[in-house]
Amino acid sequence: MKRGFLNSKKGKAAIASDASSAASAPPKQLGGKSSEGQAGEASTKRPINARKDLILEPGASVSELRESPGDCLEYDARTFVITTIPARDEDLSVHTLTERCDGWTEAIIDGDTKRAIFSQRAFPAPISCPSSIAHRVEPTDGGKGLFGTRRLKQGELILCERPLVMVPRALVSGNKTSATSIIPASTGPGALFDVLVKRMLPERREVLLKLAQVPACDVIGVDGLVRLTGLNVNGYTLPGTEGADGRYVAVYETLSRANHSCRPNAHFSFHKPSFSVRLRALRDIKAGEEILISYVPPEAPYAQRQKELAHYGFSCTCAVCEEGPSADERRARLAAPLVEDSTRSKKEEFARISEQIAQFEREGLAGLDVYMSNILYGVRLAAGVGEWDKCGVYNEKMTAMMPLYADEMGEEQAEQLSYLGL
Secondary structure, rough: OOOOOOHHHHHHHHOOOOHHHHOOOOOOOOOOHHHHHHHOOOOOOEEEEEEEEEOOOOOOOOHEEEEEOOOOOOOOOOOEEEEEOOOOEEHHHHHOOHHHHHHHHHEEEEHHHHHHOOOOOOOOOOOOOOOOOOOEEEEEEOEEEEEEEEOOOOEEEEEEEEOEEEEEEEHHHOOOHHHHHHOOOOOOOOHHHHHHHHHHOOHHHHHHHOOOOOOOOOOOOHHHHHHHOOOEEEEEEEEOOOOOHHHHEEEOOOHOOOOEEOOOOOOEEOOOOEEEEEEOOOOOOOOOOOOEEEEOOOOHHHHHHHHHHHHHHOOOOOHHHHHHHHHHHHHHHHOOOOOOOOOHHHHHHHHHHHHHHHHHHHHOOOOHHHHHHHHHHHHHHHHHHOHHHHHHHHHHHHHHHHHHHOOOOOOOHHHHHHOOOO
């Protein structure tokens, strides 16, 4: 599947520069950035002239948006807040070089979500990056895609970036939900997106506009662009809204170029302390190989995957989907909790788990928690039957994949892993 990035007169107008009211951000290549796991340049100042929030109270129209201090966290859960994440001073010179390179996200979020983001003890942590460039964006049939620039090892960090924009999926799904009832039907979410995008720094506005520039596409606004390119942000949900519409989605400069497969070779996780996405290899990836992610839970049944992918405007034809529902049972067995079979001999059980681990990797399901359970069990079995080479291989896999699970952990869990040297 190749993603389309849409060109729109309305979108261009919404994103049109209001540059005179905002200072330009520095180029992305300013200075060096921190490698993975290392702290970047710390900020010694807090914004003293922070960008103000815009809030939309329940029942109000978009024309009734009002300003609120950017450091305010006392919002009602049903209040929509247009805010900048992390807090940004109007004077960019107040911020460190690292902060300016990491960039800022413009977001439409509920009051509870803003409180959860800004109340983290380690927030905002600097963004960690690969030790060397690991990816490039190249044209593909019908669009663009992400490709490895060198051999990537399982678990390796490919890229890390902060979202350009983040919004509730309910605002772009077109479904009627209680969460969006505060927006008058006569106005719709488009007006909110116009306000959101005009708040962006000119450099980041320009990036968002470029994502929308391809010929021969239907006219669509910024809300349509987000609907067709927004990726799920794990860990934050819209109160009172269930299912897919209860998720937040984000658009990224680079990750949003990655194409989909239900058998992905890479997995993205949202790292809350740095408010950034981290993309890691699920298996070894060759130089020049396309990096593929799954827009939906890859372990879900065929029918569910196709239904959720319809939101992005396409029907998946990857190798797994070509099998149709016949692959559901096989993949469901892998996704099920690990059951240790004591009726088998240790060698038989080791052979079973070894094949199961290999199957996880073939199916692109190594991002599931149960994969790590199989690896840990495999280490124990390998030691029990004297398969020391295999024991070493599984131990390497465990070490390589641990950061992938740590990316989505809470601050306390991540600190405990760090204390243990993992």
